Amino acid sequence: MDRDRARALLDAVAAGEVPSADALDALAVAPYQDLADTLVDTHRALRTGDPEVVYGAGKTTEQVLAAVGGLQSERAVLVTRAAPEAVAALREQYAEVVVEGGTVAVGPLPEPRGCVAVLAAGTSDGAVAAEAALTARAFGAGVERVDDVGVAGLHRLIAARPALDRADCLVVVAGMEGALPSVVGGLVGTPMVAVPTSVGYGASFGGLAALLAMLNACAPGITVVNIDNGFGAGVFAARVARRR
Amino acid sequence: MDRDRARALLDAVAAGEVPSADALDALAVAPYQDLADTLVDTHRALRTGDPEVVYGAGKTTEQVLAAVGGLQSERAVLVTRAAPEAVAALREQYAEVVVEGGTVAVGPLPEPRGCVAVLAAGTSDGAVAAEAALTARAFGAGVERVDDVGVAGLHRLIAARPALDRADCLVVVAGMEGALPSVVGGLVGTPMVAVPTSVGYGASFGGLAALLAMLNACAPGITVVNIDNGFGAGVFAARVARRR
Amino acid sequence: MDRDRARALLDAVAAGEVPSADALDALAVAPYQDLADTLVDTHRALRTGDPEVVYGAGKTTEQVLAAVGGLQSERAVLVTRAAPEAVAALREQYAEVVVEGGTVAVGPLPEPRGCVAVLAAGTSDGAVAAEAALTARAFGAGVERVDDVGVAGLHRLIAARPALDRADCLVVVAGMEGALPSVVGGLVGTPMVAVPTSVGYGASFGGLAALLAMLNACAPGITVVNIDNGFGAGVFAARVARRR
Amino acid sequence: MDRDRARALLDAVAAGEVPSADALDALAVAPYQDLADTLVDTHRALRTGDPEVVYGAGKTTEQVLAAVGGLQSERAVLVTRAAPEAVAALREQYAEVVVEGGTVAVGPLPEPRGCVAVLAAGTSDGAVAAEAALTARAFGAGVERVDDVGVAGLHRLIAARPALDRADCLVVVAGMEGALPSVVGGLVGTPMVAVPTSVGYGASFGGLAALLAMLNACAPGITVVNIDNGFGAGVFAARVARRR
């Protein structure tokens, strides 16, 4: 029951066209509806800065195309974890497409607000970093990438210092021992999201070693997302950065 | 905004005492309030069969007494995991008290509907079984207990067959290897809640062995609660039994 | 040794046709036999409400057809986790077939008693929810499904409130963080079985995260089954619901 | 080697007072020193918004007092996980003291910039929430607390909606099944840090259940810190909020 329908009802009551008892019955069922509406509106409201997202894993190319096609949006739709065939099909069908590995933005990207720096410890961490970076970009932030800055080669990390200083939020991606966030956290006080990856073998247990390391980071102010969850880190970082 | 206030408002609109625009404003803020009320009512509604509960763990005797005293109820209030001192204080202060280990019902127990049978595999599982039994009773079910029916002594279990047949819901409590639910599940088709206990040592890992065993029970139709969670099992079983 | 054979033996003793010593020997071997019979009878008895079940996983189409064909039943036989080929073969061979994903009911479904509501948090949880729903139906309960009611979109859940209120038992299916049962458990006091699914990645550890969350649900009266065990939840829920 | 000393050296070279070879030797050892200086400066720089912190766990009252006394600061020093005796001693010795459980701020708190909302699911989560809240305050943010908003009582959560909308960053604290962040994440798009607590028993495994649930939250944009790490969450949230 929206405002207009409620007003009409009340006017009808005032005009004596509808008895107040009937109006009461009509309003009695409203709360449930209102509740749902409220929450939906809320939902929509919160999305003002967020694009529509299609999770591509496990979807056929046809399903991905249908999902993207079904979204009428003035801004880029984000597709994550798309198979190569789906990526190719999106490239073919749409004019304005940005691709980073299996992450695809279809449509015009929003004006960037603030800056997210995405650091990756090793080349194998690149796919997760790319997912984080394009996600942050599609969610409205500017993005800068710094690759291959593992802790066993500190000079590359220290050379990247200016980029760290420019950022409003850092996304730090690392597998194996997951030490990079601790080191970066000792250099800057910028909000940082650490992303453990499943890169490694043996006692890395699919990324568990990196995850635990990041949760125990001695530098304060580091938060962590799920293993390989570049998407979640990108969403979070964009929300922080675009507040600037 | 409850029904009476809404009716009065509508009558005032119909009588021309309140402009419909003002009424609209009054109703516009209602949804939030309604939502909270709805949920609270819901909550209250669902409690028609459930008593008030005070979780005694970590509370001082004074806190337990205050919590019980603060609840004005016509039916028994349930106190779980109370320390011996708190139990003694409740016994002293209240006339109508039922005690099973650290579980206490203060006040008149409701008329029992349906029947819950609580089985315990070993004597060490008794405290958890007692919590389940008195909880089920306070939540409105009749309760029958069958103790010391471990799988290594099947004859005691088979002798308890009639009690199993009488029950509307079974609560089966076992530590160590947690095998009792599987065996009972092969004998009867009654809904059964399995409760793993932390009884054991070494590779029982604080009840993990029993928990995993129960989750993997080969007999169908067995559900499981947290380790040592007699309370949760009792609540569930009472809700099933009292539907009869 | 059934009742008729025992009566005949006793009559023969009474008639002096069989010496009591011989009768004693005949009865002496009976207990073992009786024991087995008792247990078998018991078993059969408990199945009055339960259909025959064929577990399809790892079986060839021929094996599934043979297993179903070997069961002479007046009511629907349930086949779970059947491969697509086996499903197709069953459809072709039998006239009265109900299919939900890999779950198949072959033959006339029983008159529904009571109502089970099956909720699924996400679309990926659909297969497990379908297994639970058709299982509950084949085990004699009426079933209502509510899909896609994840906790991150509360309005859909609250809109489903009437269905929750109608049910005698809830089956709540969720992967990832497994939070849905906690939220639903705060809304209604209906007996609830929570089913964790293996939907997720990284630190979901194949459904372990959802399983642990459900075991630790703060709302009382929630029980849990094994990861992806829609069948077990359906059996349990039907047994509860059809008691109404 | 700072700028002034380098300038003097170069002037001496230009004046012929120092041979260029000697100057070269002096500069040759500089990089190491520079590196250390650079990093120290960096470090100091990043601390402009952060107070000094004394980790109280495992320290005697004397050690805590000595540590606090040794820090000459114009703004509040933060003490975390202090024992009750240490808290009492700090209260006695200093005039301007704010205490939240075992967390203490000694000295004038900074002007608040931005707003952090700290939500706690249950009363047992209060100590961790208090640590997060006072930490965020001492790190320069304004703080608002919302207690006892567990997922099994949604109405309290929804009533707290305005506070959620006001915040620049949320800290959501929950033990047991750790479901609260998922639900809140469906309501608002504010950056959120989830803090699992060790509240629970049995299969909560010391907070592991809540930790895994939060890492697998289906709502995007949620990040997680270590179990019971209210301090880390507070630091992070303040850094986000005070950027406004």
Next chain:
Amino acid sequence: MDRDRARALLDAVAAGEVPSADALDALAVAPYQDLADTLVDTHRALRTGDPEVVYGAGKTTEQVLAAVGGLQSERAVLVTRAAPEAVAALREQYAEVVVEGGTVAVGPLPEPRGCVAVLAAGTSDGAVAAEAALTARAFGAGVERVDDVGVAGLHRLIAARPALDRADCLVVVAGMEGALPSVVGGLVGTPMVAVPTSVGYGASFGGLAALLAMLNACAPGITVVNIDNGFGAGVFAARVARRR
């Protein structure tokens, strides 16, 4: 219903004193009773070689004394995991007492049949080895102990070779890396029970490391019991040894 009562009943039928219908009714209820009797008899039968056992852990001295006093046995009663006070009380009250740490045999030990050799890797494993040894002795086997034969000192192990050759069954007790069973298993083909102990720290995880090592022993024919379960190993070994 035992043989004598059944015979009397049949004689009465043959004599026409009891109608066969009444006899049938009497026999109809027999199977349940028979089942219980059968299992009890069975149980008793299997105990011909096994003593009564009182599990002392968690029992007060009074409870232990009462439990032992309540068992009227011509052979030694075994008490395991008794507290020092209980041990002292047993020593005082009974004349014929054998004590090994917290394991006590009260009464005359049986004639030894066969030989169990109990090996312990380190001195810290001694308590578990003692429990195994006295248990095996009380369960009817002869016992020989070989202490301090860790794998890092092979010469002591090889010097013990004759004892290994004499044994009918070996019990091999080890904590830390649990390597001793593998080494012994390469020397002899005697049936061997390996007992992991909780001796160790850090990544021993309470005996898990030793347990896993023993389960993965490359020498064939090694079986394993629970961590610190000297009692179970002693029971098993005695049953094997006394078959000689």
Next chain:
Amino acid sequence: MDRDRARALLDAVAAGEVPSADALDALAVAPYQDLADTLVDTHRALRTGDPEVVYGAGKTTEQVLAAVGGLQSERAVLVTRAAPEAVAALREQYAEVVVEGGTVAVGPLPEPRGCVAVLAAGTSDGAVAAEAALTARAFGAGVERVDDVGVAGLHRLIAARPALDRADCLVVVAGMEGALPSVVGGLVGTPMVAVPTSVGYGASFGGLAALLAMLNACAPGITVVNIDNGFGAGVFAARVARRR
């Protein structure tokens, strides 16, 4: 240096043909050699009852044939975990072949001594049970199999009672919740080896649930081998049984 060579050397010394100094040198190098010989002899000695074994997993058919062909034995060679092609090739090449799944005995089986009973809980546990059974047979014991005696159908187990009573050692194979050993252990006092299998899904964690359950069995005298390790259980059981 074997006994004959040593005697010849000593005779030569006695005859004055070899100076005692030279003899000393010859003997001085002996210990190392002796040690190796001793251990080898030992090894060989212990194998008097044990056949040669070829572990087929990961071997090509050619490698399996070569391994079997290279062993010159008067008694059956055992091949475990052979691929179907290797089994077929062995059948073709050798006249006297016994096959149980992937386990093959090539050559004349020894005279059986004693009796091993191999019980399997479910049909899916059959492959592991077969490996245990043929292994025990090839290692010199008689073997009796009892299949499909899961704890959810006790009557089948109790009907198998006579087989249990006949056995010198039991091998009890079960997956899922692994409860069968506990139940059997309550019926008989025969030495028992429990074999957990990887049959199950979800929270069975590849057999971990069954393994833990068996290690925690409440019936005393049960020992356990690695998950799916039918071979190890068969070796152990044969060594016990053939001692009769």
Next chain:
Amino acid sequence: MDRDRARALLDAVAAGEVPSADALDALAVAPYQDLADTLVDTHRALRTGDPEVVYGAGKTTEQVLAAVGGLQSERAVLVTRAAPEAVAALREQYAEVVVEGGTVAVGPLPEPRGCVAVLAAGTSDGAVAAEAALTARAFGAGVERVDDVGVAGLHRLIAARPALDRADCLVVVAGMEGALPSVVGGLVGTPMVAVPTSVGYGASFGGLAALLAMLNACAPGITVVNIDNGFGAGVFAARVARRR
């Protein structure tokens, strides 16, 4: 800014060609550059004994060839975990190639300094041992291999005693129960690196059992690397051995 450029600058200052203010500006930006250079130099310096390494896992043959071709080195380049095709391509393209399984050294191996002995417990551990051995060789040490010296056949191990005595560092490779390092550690006092392998099944949990065993080895002075990490062990052992 290297030494030569700095000297030229200072000379220019001394000659009055460059004002000291300009020189200061030039030097002011140097520290960052210097820092990077320092670290790079350091890096290069430490590599005087270490070859270039190409990690072959997940790389195509073309990528491996390109990576090797891009390294201009006077000494052997090491390629690890190369696929068979890549190995074949390297063999074809280069004249001086040493291959051990998937590990390849391309180019002239350095003069060996010191001696590393690589022991492997079983034939299945051979691949990891080969990786360790060729790595140690390429990193500058001499290498001796001792295969198939499992703890269940001590005589082979003791026969290898001389090789152990010759070594400057041991690499001990074992899967399953991982007991070999403990036994070897009791024989010699040489520095030892233990390498757990993923050889095993069931409760080996992908090498976890061996890893834990080695970490808990009772013989002092044993260190451990990641599961299957022959490369890391080889690097470490070479660095120890070549110090002789």
Next chain:
Amino acid sequence: MDRDRARALLDAVAAGEVPSADALDALAVAPYQDLADTLVDTHRALRTGDPEVVYGAGKTTEQVLAAVGGLQSERAVLVTRAAPEAVAALREQYAEVVVEGGTVAVGPLPEPRGCVAVLAAGTSDGAVAAEAALTARAFGAGVERVDDVGVAGLHRLIAARPALDRADCLVVVAGMEGALPSVVGGLVGTPMVAVPTSVGYGASFGGLAALLAMLNACAPGITVVNIDNGFGAGVFAARVARRR
């Protein structure tokens, strides 16, 4: 049977005083004895560089004093994990005592050969670092300590560079996320032993996080010991360093 006794025996044979058959019998029992002797000698031999060690944990002061007193050594005896009372008693009784926390060296320390550098990440890691340092010293190496060089403060680590360059072997001690070894491993090529500590809380799981991180370190040539095992690291490092 040592060389002299063997020579006498052979002389007696040569002299005809002992028949060669009797000599053969005497020699026949020798190998066992020889084996033990060989291994003991071996053992003794390897200890030339290693001191006697008394493990103090769980020992009373009297036991520690007795153990130390029973060792007649010309060089320092090492006592680890001694309680404060035992440390005080040792200080009182002996003149030449070096104490580092609970680690004590009693008697003259050996001439240092080579250099071990012990780094600790945080002050809480100091006790483990001290154990490693004094152990390495007592085992014959020179030792240099570098404290408080956590990865979140790189400048302190880089300032310690010269100490790293001087060392023959590094011991790097860290708890929480255990990142320090990775960073140090990128700076120098010295053999390094990483020691995880149990410092941390929550998801550090008693040092598991640090242990896993170190096993997965991306810098090659790092080996790891058990959690808190400073002793093992010290033994290993001394054995490496004193080879110089």
